[in-house]
Amino acid sequence: MSTEAHAAEAHAGASVGTNLVVWIGLVAITFLEVFLAYEELKPAVMLSILVVLSVVKAGMIMSWFMHLKYEKFTLVLWLVPAMIFCICMMFIFFFPEAFRLLQMRPH
Amino acid sequence: MHDVKTEAALESSWSGGKSPFAMGSKKLGMWLFIVSDTLTFSALLITYSYSRLTNPDWPRPFPIFPAIAFSTTMTVVLLASSLTMVMAVMAAQRNDRKKTVMWMVATMVGGLLFTGLHLTEWMNMIFKEHFTITGNPEGTPLFGAVFFGITGLHMTHVMIGVIYLGIVAVGYGRGKFSAEDVEVNGLYWHFVDLVWMFVFPLIYLMSVKY
Numbered sequence: 001m002s003t004e005a006h007a008a009e010a011h012a013g014a015s016v017g018t019n020l021v022v023w024i025g026l027v028a029i030t031f032l033e034v035f036l037a038y039e040e041l042k043p044a045v046m047l048s049i050l051v052v053l054s055v056v057k058a059g060m061i062m063s064w065f066m067h068l069k070y071e072k073f074t075l076v077l078w079l080v081p082a083m084i085f086c087i088c089m090m091f092i093f094f095f096p097e098a099f100r101l102l103q104m105r106p107h
Numbered sequence: 108m109h110d111v112k113t114e115a116a117l118e119s120s121w122s123g124g125k126s127p128f129a130m131g132s133k134k135l136g137m138w139l140f141i142v143s144d145t146l147t148f149s150a151l152l153i154t155y156s157y158s159r160l161t162n163p164d165w166p167r168p169f170p171i172f173p174a175i176a177f178s179t180t181m182t183v184v185l186l187a188s189s190l191t192m193v194m195a196v197m198a199a200q201r202n203d204r205k206k207t208v209m210w211m212v213a214t215m216v217g218g219l220l221f222t223g224l225h226l227t228e229w230m231n232m233i234f235k236e237h238f239t240i241t242g243n244p245e246g247t248p249l250f251g252a253v254f255f256g257i258t259g260l261h262m263t264h265v266m267i268g269v270i271y272l273g274i275v276a277v278g279y280g281r282g283k284f285s286a287e288d289v290e291v292n293g294l295y296w297h298f299v300d301l302v303w304m305f306v307f308p309l310i311y312l313m314s315v316k317y
Contacts, residue, residue, distance in 0.1 A: 013197065023190045030182050030307070037175060037312040043160055050308040051156075057304040065193055065297045067290075075128045075138070083142050087149045098157045 166245035167316040188217025189300040199286035211276040218269040
């Protein structure tokens with residue numbers, strides 16, 4: 001299949017209205033994050049909340065703006081679990097080693 | 108003659124001569140690049156998160172006003188440029204070359220504005236507040252390496268994105284590039300936006316000066 005044909009077939013995609021709603025949602029979450037910055041939360045709590053909100057925003061951008069929602073599901077299955085697996089591996093291997101090094105730091 | 112199972116296999120998406128993901132190779136290549144670049148930024152941000160939580164003397168150089176207001180403006184500008192890119196891709200799918208180029212130029216303006224604001228902030232931090240890559244007056248020197256490293260890598264992506272947008276806009280306007288090229292360009296631009304959705308809260312909002 002030619003690339004032109006792919007492009008033509010690829011997406012009905014989201015409407016302008018839907019994209020606008022997604023964009024407003026992204027801006028709203030951004031302002032929610034800024035509002036949270038006013039609250040003097042503990043760094044670990046703040047970091048956890050911000051990561052969750054950022055993952056939600058990333059999901060919105062990938063689903064609608066990057067059209068992943070409208071691609072074949074096999075693509076999602078091919079890309080996303082492998083990516084999440086690699087990120088989990090980073091958490092598993094970075095943190096214990098990093099905390100071990102912290103114990104060795106001279107006081 | 109093939110048996111029934113072989114016939115079924117030959118008709119499947121994976122038998123060759125077809126595109127299993129129903130997309131062109133350029134778009135698939137861009138998705139693979141995005142996954143690899145996601146892992147690069149993930150490694151940096153995970154390392155940053157560890158450093159942030161384990162250093163009690165982490166500097167907090169960003170007061171709500173003007174620093175956080177400034178970086179929030181940068182975020183909104185980048186988000187707005189993502190919306191104009193969405194409009195460019197939609198126009199390209201309608202084969203409306205004039206509007207596609209117009210929206211792509213609007214996206215470039217957003218990217219340039221973001222870069223300008225970011226450089227202004229960097230200059231302020233370096234020359235007025237004396238934050239460098241190796242030290243700062245407020246706390247652990249690690250902050251400079253993390254801040255300039257991560258935001259610098261992101262800014263490099265934005266600048267490359269602006270150049271990429273310019274090339275595709277000119278090519279598409281002249282009829283050399285297809286709607287798929289605009290869409291692939293859009294994937295890159297949205298990815299740059301997506302990365303900032305992590306950089307802004309983790310780097311800036313985690314270091315607010317109260």
